[in-house]
Amino acid sequence: MYDGGKRHKHTGAAHLIRSNLHRMCASGVLPSWYAELQHKLVASNRPRYFRLVCICTATSAFVMGIIIGLMIPMYLLPPSAASALLHAAGSRPLNRSSSSTVVPPVVLDRTVFDTVSFVPAVQQPPVAAQPSAESTAVNSSLIANGVYWSDTVEMALPQGYDSTSASEWRKFVRKARVIKMEEGCGRMQNRLVTFDNGSTSCCRYRQNVDQIQGEIFGFYLGRYILGLPNLTPTTLSRVKPQSRQWASVKAQVSLAQWATEEKAVVMTKFVPLLLSAYIPTFLRPYDRRLHPPDVQDTPDVDASELAQWSDLVVFDYLTANMDRMINNMYNLQWNPTMMDAPAHNLAKDASTGLLLFLDNESGLLHGYRLLDKYEHYHKSILNAVCIFRRSTADAIKRLYKQNNVGELLRSAFKSSDPEFVDILPSLPEKNVKILNKRIARVHEQIVKCESMYKST
Incomplete structure (x- = not known):
């Protein structure tokens, strides 16, 4: 009875996890490879508890990756840098306010460069004016x-x-x-x-x-x-x-x-x-x-x-x-x-x-x-x-x-x-x-x- 109860308990937990994973994969929250991983584990001859451990490990790794890669920079980096990181990752901005405004992608201006540390970066100087008729004669001097x-x-x-x-x-x-x-x-x-x-x-x-x-x-x-x-x-x-x-x-x-x-x-x-x-x-x-x-x-x-x-x-x-x-x-x-x-x-x-x-x-x-x-x-x-x-x-x-x-x-x-x-x-x-x-x-x-x- 004890072993059977234990197996029944694991079976119920595994079934619940599989159901949730199917639902999350179908809604696009989790990538499709989770479903493929689950099917491979079910088709194998491994014990059920082994399949459960594998699925839990993969899920934990994915969630931790999201936390480390996106959530932490959102709170540690300046807002502009965090927004740029999100757009580079191809995801929606994680907006911590109640507003649903989408932050536009950050476009790098390749005309602005770093210079001496205590000299403010400025735009390229304006294009020179059109030459006058007298310019060439003046240059001879x-x-x-x-x-x-x-x-x-x-x-x-x-x-x-x-x-x-x-x-x-x-x-x-x-x-x-x-x-x-x-x-x-x-x-x-x-x-x-x-x-x-x-x-x-x-x-x-x-x-x-x-x-x-x-x-x-x-x-x-x-x-x-x-x-x-x-x-x-x-x-x-x-x-x-x-x-x-x-x-x-x-x-x-x-x-x-x-x-x-x-x-x-x-x-x-x-x-x-x-x-x-x-x-x-x-x-x-x-x-x-x-x-x-x-x-x-x-x-x-x-x-x-x-x-x-x-x-x-x-x-x-x-x-x-x-x-x-x-x-x-x-x-x-x-x-x-x-x-x-x-x-x-x-x-x-x-x-x-x-x-x-x-x-x-x-x-x-x-x-x-x-x-x-x-x-x-x-x-x-x-x-x-x-x-x-x-x-x-x-x-x-x-x-x-x-x-x-x-x-x-x-x-x-x-x-x-x-x-x-x-x-x-x-x-x-x-x-x-x-x-x-x-x-x-x-x-x-x-x-x-x-x-x-x-x-x-």
Whole structure:
């Protein structure tokens, strides 16, 4: 009687489950493979309790899959992300309110891309106006002496930052008290620092000393040696929570988990009102080219911005920076519209039109270690450019002739940040040798272009 009662009990439970499964499959709640599974189990010679266990297991797995895959994201993700997930799964939105409104599918706008973390993403710039009849004649005044931007273009360039700006920033950072420290400057351990006069700075902290070297020596190279006005004032600093300068943010320093005693951080002046910067149309195609005839034959050229791009190409080739054009070129294999995206780690001052060469930490060290993988991208961009600023070309010729860039970098380090000479290593000699080879390659490109477009 006991065994029979037990079998009868299991039989009744199995019958109830099968009936419910049939009903759920017929109504579309459960997939049809549940019914097929049930029929196979019934047709087999397995004991009834075994069939019951299999059906219960499959049902539980399906229900748990729904809970994990859909229900949990609905409560953990933002509403817009949860809605996108539901539409991607091809299901109805699970509306937690009493309203029956169906949320429309999320359409990804492929014209909006991520850019520098503290620069708001903006739409593509408006299409240029139709060329005027005078445009081509005007363009003839943009080039001088074959391959150099003319005085007209040079005079139209934004003023940017000079060595005086860098010196004043360095003195200010050494003395000003920090009153606020918050996230908002790129990577997780970076911080946006506010000083007592209201000025702000991106404070870059890295466990890896290579990135600190890349940032500061890249600044020395661009600002003091090449004379580029596009690098925001940058200096080294040392965070001392017990000092008067940092005492107000001692708790925030602790929360940031900085090892501060023997580490240098980089302080870069924060510039507000920045816009995304886009790669010029001359440099986007596979057969990219920025030569004198291209500029002279194209109406309504923004020569002021192109002149800054020619400096950027030289600077990024010397440092082997991968985080701007190389980033876009490399990602073309996954996204064919990447060249229409903003250039990473590049921004445009909305008030002046100045291009800011930001976040140069991957240059000179990390970038050099990856030359085997990315050098063909670097060469492709350099080979595409045959117009230069005269001052930049003169600096390259001088460095090539004197072969002294290592000495100049060490001198800039000692004069600008002497108190960090014993804390931060100088640029390694092997990296200086690579830099000299890259200077020679840029010099070769300038000479080649001069021979191609000699002024008549």
